[in-house]
Amino acid sequence: MTYSAQAYATQADQTVFGINPNAYASKLSDDRDAALLAASEEADGYLASQYTLPLISWGRDLRKFVCYLADEILWENTGFSPDGSESGENIETRSARARKWLTKIQNQEIHPPGIVDSTPAPRLPDDDLDVDTTPARGLGGTTT
Numbered sequence: 001m002t003y004s005a006q007a008y009a010t011q012a013d014q015t016v017f018g019i020n021p022n023a024y025a026s027k028l029s030d031d032r033d034a035a036l037l038a039a040s041e042e043a044d045g046y047l048a049s050q051y052t053l054p055l056i057s058w059g060r061d062l063r064k065f066v067c068y069l070a071d072e073i074l075w076e077n078t079g080f081s082p083d084g085s086e087s088g089e090n091i092e093t094r095s096a097r098a099r100k101w102l103t104k105i106q107n108q109e110i111h112p113p114g115i116v117d118s119t120p121a122p123r124l125p126d127d128d129l130d131v132d133t134t135p136a137r138g139l140g141g142t143t144t
Contacts, residue, residue, distance in 0.1 A: 007033070008040045008058055009066040017067040019091060027074055039069035046102035051117035059114025065098035 011032050015021040024032065043066055044053055072095035079088070104110045 004054065005037060005041050005044065006054055007036045007066075008043060008055070009036050009063040009070065011036070013063045014067045014070060017064040018071050031074065032070070035070040035073040036066065038073050039066045042069055043102055046106040047115075049106045050108055050111070051115060052119045054118055056116040056118060057114060058116075059112060061101070061112050062115065065101050068094035068098040071095070 009017070011024075011029065014024065014032065014036070018024070043062065047053065047055070068091075071091050075088075075091055101110075105112065
């Protein structure tokens with residue numbers, strides 16, 4: 001199976017879990033999508049130790065922490081804040097929390113609920129049995 005990266009969070013998630021929603025007004029939609037995808041790919045580097053990628057489903061915790069990483073990616077080239085205010089520290093603190101959480105997954109210290117990976121379902125021993133359920137015909141063995 002070929003692996004193709006997927007974003008674990010959307011721009012709508014970013015307005016819920018990210019920084020002040022008004023801050024995104026200065027960012028292009030394509031840049032936000034690219035940051036969310038890059039953050040998801042970074043998360044995959046941690047997740048791959050415990051899960052078979054791609055993931056099928058995931059919970060809000062992964063969405064939240066991907067948003068934290070995406071915010072860092074969005075602002076790392078332009079600067080976190082022009083005046084060095086708390087928002088820059090907030091972004092850096094949040095992204096550090098995200099990496100700490102992902103490291104716990106990588107080290108198999110935590111197993112977040114809601115994550116379903118691409119592990120194939122186990123085969124049962126009788127999966128190859130072919131059972132004939134058609135009724136018997138003919139003269140053999142019937143009594144009236």
